[in-house]
Structures are given as structure tokens and as C-alpha cells.
Amino acid sequence: MTAIIEAQGVSKWFGEVVAVNNLNLSIESRITGLLGPNGAGKSTLIKLALGLYAPSRGEIRVFGSRPRNNNAVMRRIGYCPETDYFFENTTGYEFVYWLNRYWGMSRRDARRAAEAACELTRMTERMHDPITAYSKGMRQRIKIAQALASSPELLFLDEPMNGLDPRGRDEMYALIQALADAGMAVVVSSHILYEIERITDNIVLMYRGTLLAQGQLHDIRGLIDRHPHAIRVESRQSCAISKDFLDLPDVTRLEFEENALVIRTREPNACYALLNDMARKNEGLIEGITCSDDNLQSVFDYLTR
Amino acid sequence: MPIYTNTYRQYDGQPRHRFRWLVVVEQELKTLAKFRVFKLLCLAAFLHIIVRLLQIVAYDVLAQDPNNPLQLIFANLDVVEIKASTFFGFLYLQTSVMFIILLYSGAGMICNDVRNNLMEIYFSKPLTWVDYALGKIMTLVLLGLSITALPGVLLVGLHNLLLPGMETLQASWWWPLSIMAYSLLIVIPAALCILACSAQLPSQNYATITIIMALVADSSLAGLLAGLLRQRNFLGVSFPLALRRIGEVLFKDTRVLFTLSWHWCLLFVVAVTLFALFIVLRKVRREEIAQ
Amino acid sequence: MTAVIELTDLCVSYRDMRALDGVTLSFGKGATGLLGPNGAGKSTLIKTLLGFVRAESGAIRVFDLEMPARAIDVRHRLGYMPEREISSPKVSAVSFLTYCGRIFGMSRVDALERAHEVLNYVKLGDSRYRNMETYSTGMLQRVKLAQAILHDPKLLLFDEPTNGLDPDGRIEILNLIQDIAERPGVSVIVSSHLLPDVQHVCSQVVMIDKGRVVQSGDIQALTPRHDNHFEIRFRDNDAACVAALRAAGHRCERLHPGNTWLVQCAGADGVRTIFETAARCSTQVRHLQPARHSLESVFLQAVGKD
Amino acid sequence: MNANETMLEKGMRTVDLDSPQDGNRHMTLPDWLLQGRQPAYRGYFAVLQASCGHALQTLLRRRRLALAALVAFLPVLIPIALSFLSSSRFAESGNVVFVRLAEDLYVNVFTPLMALFFAGMLVAEDIEMRTMTYILTRPASRSAWVFGRFLAFMTVASLILICSCALTFAASTLHADLSLTRTTDLTLLIHYFGVIVLALLAYGAFSVFLGAFTKRPIVYGVILLYGWQYVATLVPGLVDFFTIKKYTDALLPLMATQRNVTEIHTALGTFTREVFLVSAGKAVVALLLITAVSLGATIIAVLRREYAADRAAGG
Incomplete structure (x- = not known):
């Protein structure tokens, strides 16, 4: 074009x-x-x-x-x-x-x-x-x-x-x-x-x-893929979940919120894989997965910061 | 260590209600002072005051001093002499400058607030429409008086200081009163007419052109009627000349332009002023309450 | 708790157009x-609440005061953020706010002090000393907000407060409004057509269409969670996953824009099936959230469109 | 944003699966919107016509027009009033009445007034009301736009003044010494028409220029056309060559030639001032030159200035 x-x-x-x-x-x-x-x-x-x-x-x-x-x-x-x-x-x-x-x-x-x-x-x-x-x-x-x-x-x-x-x-x-x-x-x-x-x-x-x-948009997202992602997992047993993530090498930080766990990672793929595994094994363990870092807002926030 | 929250505090002061229009006046004057053209116009008005000041000094000091070489020149110059009509002349010349200044500052006063959507904000506060209208009117009136009545009275005072004595005082005690009365007569109608146009028209340019149109049409009509009918009293149809006629009476000026009774002139001026006031108030009231 | 505003059978007309038609409402504390x-x-x-527009019929009581008659008293305790864009050439925000404070009736010192205080509060930085004609929409919006809260009113009316704001500015303004609404004894009314705005700030909502109240009540109650509805996003391979889910009898709908899907799980199956499907299609679930009725759909239902 | 906000709450909508695209309600466009269906572009003359037509429509719709017409038609009453009031006492010469009205009122007062009133806002209005962006994004020749506007102004203003002047002439024939049928009188009338039109051209073009160049064209116009022109005729020397009045005066058939020496009354006394006359031919050239230069400057201003930048009114 x-x-x-x-x-x-x-x-x-x-x-x-x-x-x-x-x-x-x-x-x-x-x-x-x-x-x-x-x-x-x-x-x-x-x-x-x-x-x-x-x-x-x-x-x-x-x-x-x-x-x-x-x-x-x-x-x-x-x-x-x-x-x-x-x-x-x-x-x-x-x-x-x-x-x-x-x-x-x-x-x-x-x-x-x-x-x-x-x-x-x-x-x-x-x-x-x-x-x-x-x-x-x-x-x-x-x-x-x-x-x-x-x-x-x-x-x-x-x-x-x-x-x-x-x-x-x-x-x-x-x-x-x-x-x-x-x-x-x-x-x-x-x-x-x-x-x-x-x-x-x-x-x-x-x-x-x-x-x-x-x-x-996805090009730009790819551009910032190296930027740490924050994945928010909603679960009533966030402590139980968190244990598995401690072993993942690229997790930089774990934050606990009320009925939720925020995982900061440099390698989102592995985290998601682990989460999906857990969810398949235990019905009702994971109630929600949200990542505030994969929409336009975050692209924007990241670039303007 | 106490931690203070970063929020605005509760306001517990008691709002004052009197003289709220004064706040409007203050703000308007502060804003006007930021325009360069406004300052230039004020300078022009000021220059005229300086000239008159020099005239008073020339007459009161130089012309009275027999030892001064300039005494002869000034003592014999009619124009330099300080008398009641000197101040009439001062105000008469100052009128046009005053009018231009008021036109510059007043033409946008109401219509710009409307165009910039500020009315809603002002009237969502406990500001009454009377306060608002009074504030705008007083701004122009005070502005006008500050370059007419104020310097006029001060100059009379100076004259009395430089030529002390019963004689001067006897001759000039009524001058300040006349100056005040005439200044009010020229300033208030001008201010109200300008604001009336500003209230009725969508922009300051339209307001300016409308008032100029009315003024020019009125004056030329008066001039032509008088000229063609060979009857000078028709000059009273002209608003500025009607004012002048009243001024002649106030200052006991002998150079009378026409002999129409000043009562008629005053009636004319007052009628126009009241009409303008009515328009301003009606518009401001409608801005507060639609329908 | 008594209502701050009470409207009874309020009708307002502009010439031949009826703008409000028999509105009976009451607003309490909070947003x-x-x-x-x-x-x-x-x-x-x-x-009408401000007294700018006179009602044709009906009664308005604000703070238990009869409205058009006691307008000045009501305005002492009320702040208003108008919708229309303001400007004031040659005047800085500080000067403008000081002026607003003084026409409210504050002393000069109080007005100046409060002007700075609320400008800090709305986070208008050093540009507060600049002429307002150089301001961007967001800054003007902040000035409007600042003048509304300047005199610490007990009732605040915000007309389209986020109009023309960028996301950051919008969130900031909404957070400020929320913060104001949480102050004790303060009532806030936020008018908006942006549903997320209202959701963000308010707990109560009143929906108006064609001059009539069509729905009112608690936002949480109006927007219940869908049973077994989830918003899902996969890493990739959407088509296969969706096909598999549909084959299993789940309903999938695409949310526009992007690649988020609204999945309604059939029967008693929970989220687990979704994760399993994803695994079978060798992809991951990257986003999972129980779906909630949007205010928009509630609104559209109430108004009766679509 | 609030992390718990769902996509639905953010304003996203579910879409119909059968819809071919990503889901917005499908919309079929009419043929004329398809590429290559642009209407014919008529060029310079069409824009001129449009500009003139639009300006005429706007002018005619305003209440201001009625005000201007009212003022402009007032003088018609004077000769009539005169014939009723004073015929018994002294006989007026219709010729003198008409010439005085035409010169003192029409040429010296009304033409600058009409120019400021209509032409001052021709361009300024679009700038002030911020509709300039629409016009500047059309493929319209800027000069065609300015000329069209100016043409509309000339049509309205000269129609008003010429009609009013003709009526005044007719009313003046109520008096002796002026006749609707005598050729010399009609020539005089036509002569004044010419002067009025030429004066309107020059004053109008100058006002248009002020409007395009300043934010307050009327205030500056009043200061220049009424203030400066008056002062310049008082000050000895050649400064009055920088006024428009000088050249319109030179075109007046009767009075102007009698005015090569003027007496000036000032606060300092009365003194005489020699006036350097301009020949009628040169005056016409000068007026046309003022028109051309002003319009040219307006076009340059429109081409070069960035009117879209203004934000606040009254700045």
C-alpha cells in the first residue's frame, strides 16, 4: 500500500x-x-x-x-x-x-x-x-x-x-x-x-x-513483550497457587490481594501454561485470569512512561 | 510523625454577601490591564491630563510671577487662563478618549462571558444577577470616572494649591461639583449603552459596530437637521451634543452652541440611559434563568 | 436518612419540546x-436543580428548601461542573479560581489559599499560572472541577465530567469525583452517557430517556453476573477452540473488537472444560473472567432498543 | 482502569456470528460515495459565485441589515420634512439640500460606516465564529473566496446607499432648483452614485483587510476611519494623503473645489491650512489602488495566517 x-x-x-x-x-x-x-x-x-x-x-x-x-x-x-x-x-x-x-x-x-x-x-x-x-x-x-x-x-x-x-x-x-x-x-x-x-x-x-x-497493534505489543507482564489470578486459594510459581525462573514478584494473586513475570507463556494446567486439574480453583498488560491501554502506558 | 492527607480542606469560613459586585469590578480591571492596546489607550488619556497639568502650572506659577521672562507670554495667552470652561474643555476632549476606552473594554464584557460559557459557572455560585450586572456597569463607570472626574477634581485642587487665597476658592468652589456631575453624565450613559450592545449582540465586534452606527447616524442626523432647517436647536437630537449642552450649563460656558433648554437634553440623556439599563438587566436576568 | 434532592412530578418544556416529563425522583447521599x-x-x-431552568409544574426541594424561591441559599451549598467547554482569555487558572471563590463570598486570602489547594487536589501543576487560553481540554476540565469543589459544597452536580478526556485524564477525574463522593455528607450527581464512567464512580444510577425516568436503582443489583458466562481469550488458534467448544454444546459469541469471546457453558460444566478444550487445541487460556451484565445492556433493555 | 472491569463493562458488545465482518452493524454505502464518483469541480468562478451567494444570504438574514438600512434611509426624510416645515419661511434650494446630504452624509459618513458595518465582519466573522476551518479545507481558491465576499458586500452596500441616495434626490425635488427630468441634475445624481461606489470600494476593501488582519477590526476601523482621517485633515502638511477621504473629496463635483484653504479651529487658536488638491483622475486611480492593495493584502493574510489556531473568543 x-x-x-x-x-x-x-x-x-x-x-x-x-x-x-x-x-x-x-x-x-x-x-x-x-x-x-x-x-x-x-x-x-x-x-x-x-x-x-x-x-x-x-x-x-x-x-x-x-x-x-x-x-x-x-x-x-x-x-x-x-x-x-x-x-x-x-x-x-x-x-x-x-x-x-x-x-x-x-x-x-x-x-x-x-x-x-x-x-x-x-x-x-x-x-x-x-x-x-x-x-x-x-x-x-x-x-x-x-x-x-x-x-x-x-x-x-x-x-x-x-x-x-x-x-x-x-x-x-x-x-x-x-x-x-x-x-x-x-x-x-x-x-x-x-x-x-x-x-x-x-x-x-x-x-x-x-x-x-x-x-x-499486535506488532507494537510484540515490541514490548520483553516488558514484564502482570497476570492477575482470581482464586480463593491464592496461597496454594503461589507455591508453584515460586519455582518458575522468570517470575519476578508475587503480590497477594484479597482472593487474588498478581504474578509479575518476564516469561508470560510459561506462567500461562502453568495456570492452564492447574485449572484443568482442579475445577473451581481458578476463577479468573486477567492481564492488564495486553491491551492497548498498557501499550500506551508502557510507551508513555 | 503526623501524616497529612493530600486533599482539600473543609471550608468553614463565613461567606460575605455585601459588595460582591466589587469583586467583579476588580477582576475585570485586572484582566483589562493585560491588554496592550488598553494600556496604550489609557496612556493617551493620561497624556491629555499631563498637558492640562502643565497648563495649570504655566498659568498659576509662570504667569503670576512678574520676574519670570515667560510671564508676558502666558499672561496674555487666552488659552492658558484657568477658568471653569477650561475644565469643560478638558472633559469634552477627554470624552472621546474615554469613549474609545470604554468601547474597547466594554464591548466584549457580557458577550464574551456568554460565548466562553462562563455564565453557568458564575451563576452556579451564590452570585445574583444584580451583583453581576452591577459589577460590569461599575467597572466601566469607575474606569470612565478615573480618567474624567478624578483628574478633573485633582487638577482643581492643584489649582487651589498653587494659587492659594480666598479669591481662587470663591471662584472655583463649584468647579469640582460641576466636574463630577458632568463626568457622571458622560460616563454612565456611555457605559450602559456599550453594555447594552454587548448584552444584545453575539460578539464584541458586532457590539462595537452597532454602537458606532447608532452614534454616527444620530450625530449626522442632528447636524443635517440643524443645517437644513436653519434651526440650531435640532443639534440637541445628537446625543453627544445634548450632553455638551448640559455641560455648557453646568460650567456656565458662554460659547453656547445652541439654546435648546437643557431640561430637554437631560430628559433625552436620561431616557436613553434608562433604556440601556433595562436592556442590560433583562439580558443578564435571562442568562441566569432561561425562558 | 433524608433525601438531599426531592423531585415530584417535574415537567420542563422548551418552547414546544418537552424536555422533562413527570420526573419523580429523590437523590440521597453518595454518588x-x-x-x-x-x-x-x-x-x-x-x-433545573440549579434554578437556571424554571419548571413548568412539579416541586423541587433541595436540602429541604423550595427550589426556585431559595435558589441563592441552595447555591451556597452546591457546586456545579458544566458540560460546555469554558475559556477565559488572559486569565490564569489561579486567578480564575480566586475570582470564583470571591464571587462565592470568600475573603481574598481565603480564596487564594483555597484556589491553590483545590488546584493541587485536581493536579493542575505549574500550568496554573498560564493563561487559560493555552490550556488543553483536559486542563480546562480540571479547572471546571476545581471551581465546583472550591467552596466545599455538600451537593455536587457534574454534567458530562469526562467529555473529551484521554484515558488517563478520565480515570484521574473519575477518581477525584469518587474521592469527593466519599467525603462525609457529600452528595454527588454525575450525568454521563459513558456507562463505564457511571459504573466507576456511582453506586446508584438513574436512567433517563426522552425526559422520563426509565430505570433506577443500585448498580450492583442492575448488573448481576451471568451464570456460567465467561469472557475468554486464547493465546492463538481461536477458530479451533471455538469450534470445539461449540461442538460440545457451549455457546460462543465474539466480543467486538479483538479476540475476546463470550462463552456460555452448557449444563453444569464449569471453567474446567474450557481449559481442557484449550489444552486439546494446544493453546492457552490467557484471559478468563466471569461476565457481568453491562450497564449498557441494562440501559438498552430499559430504553427498549435492540 | 479498574482491574475488575470486564470487557462488557468497558463497552464492548457481542456480535452476531453470521455477520461477515468483525461485527459492526453492516452498512451499505450509496453509489456516490464509491471511489472516483466525485462531483465535477467547477473551479474558480463557481467558488466566487458560492462565496458571494453565501455572504449575500447571511447578510440578508441578519437583523443587522434592517438596522443598517434604517439608518441609511433616514436622510430621505430630511428633504420631505424640510418641505413641510420650512417652505413657508424660506425657500430651500433642492440642489443645495441634495448636495449637502450627498456629500456630508452619504460620501463622508455612510460609506465608511457601511464599510465597517458589513465589510469589517466579512472575513472576521468566519474567524471569530471559527467556521474558517471549513472554508479553508475546501478546494476553494482563497482569492475567489475573498472576491466573492467582497462582491456580496458591494452589492448590498451600494444597493442600499444608491437606492437611499436616489430616493433622497427624488425627495429633494420637492424643493425648487432640482428636477427629476433635467439632464444636469441627473448627471449630478449619477456622479454621486459613482463617488459612492468608488468610496465603498476603497473603504470596504480596507475594512475587509482590517477584519482579516486584526481581532478587533471595528475598534481599529473606528480609530482609523473616524479618528485618524479627522486628525490628518487638521494637521498641516501632507499627511492627509494617507487618508481615503482625501480622494473621495476630490471626486465631489461642487464643494471640494472650494476647499483649497481651510480654517481650522483648535484649542490654540484658529489658523489656516492650505489643502493640496488631487485631480479627479488621480483620485480615481488612488481609490482603485487602495482597493486593490487592500484586497491583495487580505488574500495574502488569508493564505498565510493560521486562523484555526485561535481558541478563546475575545483574546
């Missing part, structure tokens, strides 16, 4: 505040999750890719050319910003319609595309109401509608799940998945891990303006 | 979650 977005040594600072620092990155044409805590520089990166900001240093290329004030690039991009701002006194339909016109569509195309986009986001019923009367979910959908109306090749969604209720989020997941299946490249930024986990395992991790890691 | 989709009426309820 070819890289759609390529950043080489991109830095961006506002006054004395560094938003993005020396970023080298290439994003390919599928769903990419842009992940990082607040203030990590996700929005700045998106705005750099959109050409809303000029990089203070370095170069960012989208579809092979610089995006800033570049209409050829903009024609292929859709953007759904994080903030909730709209033209004053407009209805949802008009909002999409005028943005279509600004896109350079003819009146007829703009009208048709606006209607189609509203239908896609299931806004047809309410599209002639003023935006001020919309709920958070509807505002989000109308923002998506304006981004999709020109059927872009690359779609940026800045925190699209923010403030949506579970149903709204489900719809958003489905839409993003469907768009990606249709061949659209989607860049989704989020700070909530399981949201990204739910759509893609192709992630870009950012922290304090720097790139922490990029790649498949 | 209560207010759960519902966007536009369900959560914010309206909170604003």
Missing part, C-alpha cells in the same frame, strides 16, 4: 508552546487510529495534514504534494473537526449545501450531494431545522455529512466519538468501517483506547507532540 | 449516576 500522508521532521510550535515535535510518519490508505492523550498533538497533526497550519520545520506531504493552500489536495480530502462551530442561522442542509458550493460544485450537484449526504447520515428528517436546535449527536452527524458530501478519498475525523451516546457511537463505527471497506482512507483521532481498538488495529501513538509508535 | 443518551434530558434536569 502506498503512503497517503508523509511527514518528515515536522515540527509545529505556537509561540513557545510546542504542539508537534520532529514527527516522521507515513500513513497508508486504510483506517488509521491517531491515539494519544489530550494535548498530544493529534489535532495539530491533522491540521498540518490539512494545510491549515504551515509546519514550523520539516515537510508534510499528502497525496505526494504539500497540502497548504493546495486545492488539488483539498479536493480529495474530507474533514470533520472536533469543535462545534457552524455558520450562524443556518439549517443543517444549508450548511452542507454551502460547503459543497465552496467545494466548487454546481448548484445542482451541491443540492444533490447535500441531500445524499444527509440521507447517508440519517439526517433527512431534521435537515431543514436550524443547527442550534440539534442535539450533540445530530451536530456530529451533520459535520460528517459535510465531510462526506464530496466523496473524498481521504477522510479526517477529529474525535468523532466525543460526546456521543452508545448508539451514536455504534453508528459511527459502522460508518467508518463501511467507508474503509469502500476504499476510503480514514484517519480517526481519539483518546479513548477501546474506541480505536474497535475500528482498527492500525494505530499511530502520539504523546506530547512526539510520535511514540506506529504500526499494527 | 448517583444520571444516565441517558444525548438529548434525553440529563442536562435539563441538572439545570
Whole structure:
């Protein structure tokens, strides 16, 4: 797959505040999750890719050319910003319609595309109401509608799940998945891990303006496999279990909690094997096995620490 | 060794309820002081005060001293002479600077709080809408007075210090009163009108342009009516000139622009002021309680 | 124990839209979650409690005070963290909080001292001296939380407190709220559409949809453990394991995303069968946890969707 | 996160096994969203049209427009009132009434006012309301966008002023010495139309530039257009060449030529000041130049500035 977005040594600072620092990155044409805590520089990166900001240093290329004030690039991009701002006194339909016109569509195309986009986001019923009367979910959908109306090749969604209720989020997941299946490249930024986990395992991790890691989620997990794991075993007989683990060479630490045992190990495989053995032999001995170190959260925690 | 928990303590102080608007005033002034343009505008107002100060010194010290070589020049210059209308002139010139300063600081005062979603926070505290509105109004009023009435009265005081004697006092005892009255007359309507616009319009820029629009339209209308009807009393339609008319009476100025009774002018000014006050209060009340 | 808030048959309308429709509720001490989709009426309820929105009919009593009439007295003992993003150009967090304290009625010294204290508490570091316009969403959220607890109120209303926060920030804010809720004599109402948030902080929950209360009660009671339901993750070879389990009559469903499976063991068989199956397929069980009804499913049931 | 939280509690959902993909509710996309189905891109002119159309719609929907129109149409009443009030006492010359209104009010007061009122917020509004990000992410030529907005402003502002001016002219014919049918009078009217339009161009473009360049275009506009222009005409020397009023004055048919020497009353006394006149041709060139330079600067500002960076209002 070819890289759609390529950043080489991109830095961006506002006054004395560094938003993005020396970023080298290439994003390919599928769903990419842009992940990082607040203030990590996700929005700045998106705005750099959109050409809303000029990089203070370095170069960012989208579809092979610089995006800033570049209409050829903009024609292929859709953007759904994080903030909730709209033209004053407009209805949802008009909002999409005028943005279509600004896109350079003819009146007829703009009208048709606006209607189609509203239908896609299931806004047809309410599209002639003023935006001020919309709920958070509807505002989000109308923002998506304006981004999709020109059927872009690359779609940026800045925190699209923010403030949506579970149903709204489900719809958003489905839409993003469907768009990606249709061949659209989607860049989704989020700070909530399981949201990204739910759509893609192709992630870009950012922290304090720097790139922490990029790649498949399990690649990144493999990267940190040497990092000690903490396996939590729930059992009423944690003392009995612990004895066997004392003999394992790579166990670094055993912690006892109420009805639970936490095993810290450098060799998770052997521990799991032992646990599985025990469980097979004694029904009811082990009530639960959880490892807080094998999800995205832990990847993130590990890398940012 | 005692271990202290890292949490916030229980608050057991007794909240005070009086003069809560003063807190609003204080905060607004502190914030304004951080704007460079605001400081520049204040500097402009200050420069004018300095000029007047020099004028008083020139007249009271140099022009009275027969041994001074400059005495002849200053004694014969009409403009330098300190009389009641000198302070009228000072306030009249200061009005435009005051207005610009109030416009700069007041146009965003209410609408920015609304836009930045701060109203909910303020009103979730036991702050009444009266306190809030009063705080905003008083900020502008105090700001305005501090560059009109305050220096005016101080300058009169200085004049009396430099030229001590019964004569000066007799001539000038009513000056501070006039200065106070006129300053209040120019500051309060300006402050309220600006805040009314700020309350009614979505952003400070719209507030500014609306008030300018109203002012310009009003003034030019008055000028044209007066010019074309050959009846100078129509100048009273202009808000600034109506104020000026009252000022002429207050300072017993002889250079009368038009002869319309000052009662009408005062009525006009008071009506506009009350209308603006009504708008400000209504809006702030609605911010506290929707519907 | 008396209820802190009592609502009787509360109706609120915005023009022609009915936002709250006959809500009868009472909130006691401790933390209560207010759960519902966007536009369900959560914010309206909170604003009605604050006196920002006037009720069409019904009675509100907060701290045994008649609400719209005694609003000022109620606000003395109440803290509110609004949903909408705030900003205050050219003002630092310390200055803003001092201001909030002073409009509450504290003396200057008290306000400044408490401002620093609560900023420490919400862990807003040295950036407290910076202008608030340079703050990130998370920092602004902390400022909002700080101003709500500044005057040590007995009733706290949090409207979507974790909106727009990253995981760490979210946990921190939730932990802070939990900590606040555990202070003696404090009642906390947390409105959220994020179910894990409510689960994290609250013991009680009230579910609202379309302006009506659809479900309320104890969270533990609402989310019982499934019998013989387990969340399982294998090291690898999922397909074979699942096929084998299904062949043995167990129900397997995949949890999205990732490779976690919800397994319902048939009959009296316990976990052991699962481990045995895994061993037969030469893999390991790496994750095992008794499944619990999520608040989400309870909610969806209550609302009657899906 | 709480270690005991189950996956279900974290918000994960079970999925239907029959679903082909990883389980999100399946969604079929309409044809137009598929690749290569982008609508036709109409380019520069379409954007200009859109920008103009949108700005017109926004302007026309505002209550502000009514306020501006109300103010602009007030002068129409003056000649009418005049004819009722004073015809018995003294005969007004309709010509003088109209010329005074046109010069003192329309050209010198209303054009800068309308410029600030409408043009000052043309670009500033999108920056302030933070809708600029939407526009800047369209493949829209920035110059087309600015020109479109400016065109909308010119249409609305000149329509208001020209209609109002024409009505004032008609009302002035109630007096003697001015007629709706006489060619010289009509030429005069058309002359004023021209001056108004040219003044609007220059003032408008300058205001647009202020809006794109500063956060408080109106305050600066008031200081410059009313404060500075007034001061510059008082100060002896050539500083008044740096005002727009100088050139609009030069275009006025009657009064301007009589004003090569002005008396200035100041606190220090009255003195005379020689005014260097500009020829009408040069004035037109100067006004057009101001327009072009201001619009150019606006476009450069839009191209170069990063409007998406602003967070708080009123900073």
C-alpha cells in the first residue's frame, strides 16, 4: 500500500508552546487510529495534514504534494473537526449545501450531494431545522455529512466519538468501517483506547507532540513483550497457587490481594501454561485470569512512561 | 510523625454577601490591564491630563510671577487662563478618549462571558444577577470616572494649591461639583449603552459596530437637521451634543452652541440611559434563568 | 436518612419540546449516576436543580428548601461542573479560581489559599499560572472541577465530567469525583452517557430517556453476573477452540473488537472444560473472567432498543 | 482502569456470528460515495459565485441589515420634512439640500460606516465564529473566496446607499432648483452614485483587510476611519494623503473645489491650512489602488495566517 500522508521532521510550535515535535510518519490508505492523550498533538497533526497550519520545520506531504493552500489536495480530502462551530442561522442542509458550493460544485450537484449526504447520515428528517436546535449527536452527524458530501478519498475525523451516546457511537463505527471497506482512507483521532481498538488495529501513538509508535497493534505489543507482564489470578486459594510459581525462573514478584494473586513475570507463556494446567486439574480453583498488560491501554502506558 | 492527607480542606469560613459586585469590578480591571492596546489607550488619556497639568502650572506659577521672562507670554495667552470652561474643555476632549476606552473594554464584557460559557459557572455560585450586572456597569463607570472626574477634581485642587487665597476658592468652589456631575453624565450613559450592545449582540465586534452606527447616524442626523432647517436647536437630537449642552450649563460656558433648554437634553440623556439599563438587566436576568 | 434532592412530578418544556416529563425522583447521599443518551434530558434536569431552568409544574426541594424561591441559599451549598467547554482569555487558572471563590463570598486570602489547594487536589501543576487560553481540554476540565469543589459544597452536580478526556485524564477525574463522593455528607450527581464512567464512580444510577425516568436503582443489583458466562481469550488458534467448544454444546459469541469471546457453558460444566478444550487445541487460556451484565445492556433493555 | 472491569463493562458488545465482518452493524454505502464518483469541480468562478451567494444570504438574514438600512434611509426624510416645515419661511434650494446630504452624509459618513458595518465582519466573522476551518479545507481558491465576499458586500452596500441616495434626490425635488427630468441634475445624481461606489470600494476593501488582519477590526476601523482621517485633515502638511477621504473629496463635483484653504479651529487658536488638491483622475486611480492593495493584502493574510489556531473568543 502506498503512503497517503508523509511527514518528515515536522515540527509545529505556537509561540513557545510546542504542539508537534520532529514527527516522521507515513500513513497508508486504510483506517488509521491517531491515539494519544489530550494535548498530544493529534489535532495539530491533522491540521498540518490539512494545510491549515504551515509546519514550523520539516515537510508534510499528502497525496505526494504539500497540502497548504493546495486545492488539488483539498479536493480529495474530507474533514470533520472536533469543535462545534457552524455558520450562524443556518439549517443543517444549508450548511452542507454551502460547503459543497465552496467545494466548487454546481448548484445542482451541491443540492444533490447535500441531500445524499444527509440521507447517508440519517439526517433527512431534521435537515431543514436550524443547527442550534440539534442535539450533540445530530451536530456530529451533520459535520460528517459535510465531510462526506464530496466523496473524498481521504477522510479526517477529529474525535468523532466525543460526546456521543452508545448508539451514536455504534453508528459511527459502522460508518467508518463501511467507508474503509469502500476504499476510503480514514484517519480517526481519539483518546479513548477501546474506541480505536474497535475500528482498527492500525494505530499511530502520539504523546506530547512526539510520535511514540506506529504500526499494527499486535506488532507494537510484540515490541514490548520483553516488558514484564502482570497476570492477575482470581482464586480463593491464592496461597496454594503461589507455591508453584515460586519455582518458575522468570517470575519476578508475587503480590497477594484479597482472593487474588498478581504474578509479575518476564516469561508470560510459561506462567500461562502453568495456570492452564492447574485449572484443568482442579475445577473451581481458578476463577479468573486477567492481564492488564495486553491491551492497548498498557501499550500506551508502557510507551508513555 | 503526623501524616497529612493530600486533599482539600473543609471550608468553614463565613461567606460575605455585601459588595460582591466589587469583586467583579476588580477582576475585570485586572484582566483589562493585560491588554496592550488598553494600556496604550489609557496612556493617551493620561497624556491629555499631563498637558492640562502643565497648563495649570504655566498659568498659576509662570504667569503670576512678574520676574519670570515667560510671564508676558502666558499672561496674555487666552488659552492658558484657568477658568471653569477650561475644565469643560478638558472633559469634552477627554470624552472621546474615554469613549474609545470604554468601547474597547466594554464591548466584549457580557458577550464574551456568554460565548466562553462562563455564565453557568458564575451563576452556579451564590452570585445574583444584580451583583453581576452591577459589577460590569461599575467597572466601566469607575474606569470612565478615573480618567474624567478624578483628574478633573485633582487638577482643581492643584489649582487651589498653587494659587492659594480666598479669591481662587470663591471662584472655583463649584468647579469640582460641576466636574463630577458632568463626568457622571458622560460616563454612565456611555457605559450602559456599550453594555447594552454587548448584552444584545453575539460578539464584541458586532457590539462595537452597532454602537458606532447608532452614534454616527444620530450625530449626522442632528447636524443635517440643524443645517437644513436653519434651526440650531435640532443639534440637541445628537446625543453627544445634548450632553455638551448640559455641560455648557453646568460650567456656565458662554460659547453656547445652541439654546435648546437643557431640561430637554437631560430628559433625552436620561431616557436613553434608562433604556440601556433595562436592556442590560433583562439580558443578564435571562442568562441566569432561561425562558 | 433524608433525601438531599426531592423531585415530584417535574415537567420542563422548551418552547414546544418537552424536555422533562413527570420526573419523580429523590437523590440521597453518595454518588448517583444520571444516565441517558444525548438529548434525553440529563442536562435539563441538572439545570433545573440549579434554578437556571424554571419548571413548568412539579416541586423541587433541595436540602429541604423550595427550589426556585431559595435558589441563592441552595447555591451556597452546591457546586456545579458544566458540560460546555469554558475559556477565559488572559486569565490564569489561579486567578480564575480566586475570582470564583470571591464571587462565592470568600475573603481574598481565603480564596487564594483555597484556589491553590483545590488546584493541587485536581493536579493542575505549574500550568496554573498560564493563561487559560493555552490550556488543553483536559486542563480546562480540571479547572471546571476545581471551581465546583472550591467552596466545599455538600451537593455536587457534574454534567458530562469526562467529555473529551484521554484515558488517563478520565480515570484521574473519575477518581477525584469518587474521592469527593466519599467525603462525609457529600452528595454527588454525575450525568454521563459513558456507562463505564457511571459504573466507576456511582453506586446508584438513574436512567433517563426522552425526559422520563426509565430505570433506577443500585448498580450492583442492575448488573448481576451471568451464570456460567465467561469472557475468554486464547493465546492463538481461536477458530479451533471455538469450534470445539461449540461442538460440545457451549455457546460462543465474539466480543467486538479483538479476540475476546463470550462463552456460555452448557449444563453444569464449569471453567474446567474450557481449559481442557484449550489444552486439546494446544493453546492457552490467557484471559478468563466471569461476565457481568453491562450497564449498557441494562440501559438498552430499559430504553427498549435492540 | 479498574482491574475488575470486564470487557462488557468497558463497552464492548457481542456480535452476531453470521455477520461477515468483525461485527459492526453492516452498512451499505450509496453509489456516490464509491471511489472516483466525485462531483465535477467547477473551479474558480463557481467558488466566487458560492462565496458571494453565501455572504449575500447571511447578510440578508441578519437583523443587522434592517438596522443598517434604517439608518441609511433616514436622510430621505430630511428633504420631505424640510418641505413641510420650512417652505413657508424660506425657500430651500433642492440642489443645495441634495448636495449637502450627498456629500456630508452619504460620501463622508455612510460609506465608511457601511464599510465597517458589513465589510469589517466579512472575513472576521468566519474567524471569530471559527467556521474558517471549513472554508479553508475546501478546494476553494482563497482569492475567489475573498472576491466573492467582497462582491456580496458591494452589492448590498451600494444597493442600499444608491437606492437611499436616489430616493433622497427624488425627495429633494420637492424643493425648487432640482428636477427629476433635467439632464444636469441627473448627471449630478449619477456622479454621486459613482463617488459612492468608488468610496465603498476603497473603504470596504480596507475594512475587509482590517477584519482579516486584526481581532478587533471595528475598534481599529473606528480609530482609523473616524479618528485618524479627522486628525490628518487638521494637521498641516501632507499627511492627509494617507487618508481615503482625501480622494473621495476630490471626486465631489461642487464643494471640494472650494476647499483649497481651510480654517481650522483648535484649542490654540484658529489658523489656516492650505489643502493640496488631487485631480479627479488621480483620485480615481488612488481609490482603485487602495482597493486593490487592500484586497491583495487580505488574500495574502488569508493564505498565510493560521486562523484555526485561535481558541478563546475575545483574546
